[in-house]
Amino acid sequence: MPRAATTTDVFNAIAEPRRREIIDVLRGGRAHAVGELVTRLRIPQPAVSKHLSVLRRVGIVSVSKHGRHRLYRLNAEELKSVHDWVKTYERFWTDQLDRIKERAERKAAERLGHKSRVVRDEEEKPC
Amino acid sequence: MPRAATTTDVFNAIAEPRRREIIDVLRGGRAHAVGELVTRLRIPQPAVSKHLSVLRRVGIVSVSKHGRHRLYRLNAEELKSVHDWVKTYERFWTDQLDRIKERAERKAAERLGHKSRVVRDEEEKPC
DNA sequence: CCATTATATTCCTATATGGGAATATGTCAA
DNA sequence: TTGACATATTCCCATATAGGAATATAATGG
Numbered sequence: 001m002p003r004a005a006t007t008t009d010v011f012n013a014i015a016e017p018r019r020r021e022i023i024d025v026l027r028g029g030r031a032h033a034v035g036e037l038v039t040r041l042r043i044p045q046p047a048v049s050k051h052l053s054v055l056r057r058v059g060i061v062s063v064s065k066h067g068r069h070r071l072y073r074l075n076a077e078e079l080k081s082v083h084d085w086v087k088t089y090e091r092f093w094t095d096q097l098d099r100i101k102e103r104a105e106r107k108a109a110e111r112l113g114h115k116s117r118v119v120r121d122e123e124e125k126p127c
Numbered sequence: 128m129p130r131a132a133t134t135t136d137v138f139n140a141i142a143e144p145r146r147r148e149i150i151d152v153l154r155g156g157r158a159h160a161v162g163e164l165v166t167r168l169r170i171p172q173p174a175v176s177k178h179l180s181v182l183r184r185v186g187i188v189s190v191s192k193h194g195r196h197r198l199y200r201l202n203a204e205e206l207k208s209v210h211d212w213v214k215t216y217e218r219f220w221t222d223q224l225d226r227i228k229e230r231a232e233r234k235a236a237e238r239l240g241h242k243s244r245v246v247r248d249e250e251e252k253p254c
Numbered sequence: 255c256c257a258t259t260a261t262a263t264t265c266c267t268a269t270a271t272g273g274g275a276a277t278a279t280g281t282c283a284a
Numbered sequence: 285t286t287g288a289c290a291t292a293t294t295c296c297c298a299t300a301t302a303g304g305a306a307t308a309t310a311a312t313g314g
Contacts, residue, residue: 003133004144020212083210083213083214086206093207093210
């Protein structure tokens with residue numbers, strides 16, 4: 001069974017770092033021609049076209065013709081699905097920071113309070 | 128050239144929907160045994176184990192042994208890299224909403240102001 | 255001690271992919 | 285009109301993968 005296709009959803013489309021780089025360039029808000037992305041990112045033109053094809057198929061970018069130029073523009077709202085998902089884990093960032101602080105303080109207290117054998121809590125055995 | 132491995136980074140690990148589901152279950156904060164995930168998600172046990180292996184290798188989960196049980200717990204801070212990346216596009220969500228509003232208002236004004244031929248701005252030609 | 259339970263891992267398979275290389279297609283300018 | 289330019293697409297290839305099926309390994313309890 002194959003892996004989910006890159007065009008399955010936004011998550012799969014952005015998994016490839018090169019495609020994230022392309023999105024990052026378009027973040028300025030200005031539409032870019034393929035050639036500009038090629039020059040800017042130092043990625044071969046056919047590769048850029050292929051990546052843009054993926055991005056277009058999931059809706060992250062839109063394209064418009066201007067003569068022989070193809071201008072690609074970001075639809076950043078499509079990235080909201082990723083944001084909405086990862087946002088649900090946001091509370092963990094700050095909680096974890098608090099925990100790191102507590103741990104550091106606990107260690108400092110132990111160092112000051114006990115210069116001899118320290119009884120350790122039973123820790124979970126790592127695999 | 129193969130696609131980036133699922134264990135390359137967090138982005139690739141979470142591209143697979145089933146792995147996001149596993150992460151979602153662990154979001155409650157409580158460690159889960161493999162069997163619980165199997166029952167809860169209705170995914171075959173070997174598949175769950177494989178997905179957990181990926182998640183563990185990129186650091187998103189940690190595992191501890193309790194007899195014959197393997198308890199998996201979320202390291203949500205690893206998801207921060209995704210959040211940090213997609214956060215840079217956050218301003219677009221609200222901007223786009225403003226733009227939708229402006230467009231609606233402009234249309235309403237045109238409907239009231241001109242009952243006859245309306246001169247349209249030249250729009251970009253879609254591909 | 256042995257059957258049961260929990261889970262990791264192996265083998266297999268069809269599929270998709272990202273870049274290299276090459277080419278096809280469309281537009282422009284002299 | 286034709287060569288140049290811009291870009292999409294095709295062909296090729298080695299690789300990784302997710303689930304099915306099966307199995308190996310470790311821990312538990314009667």
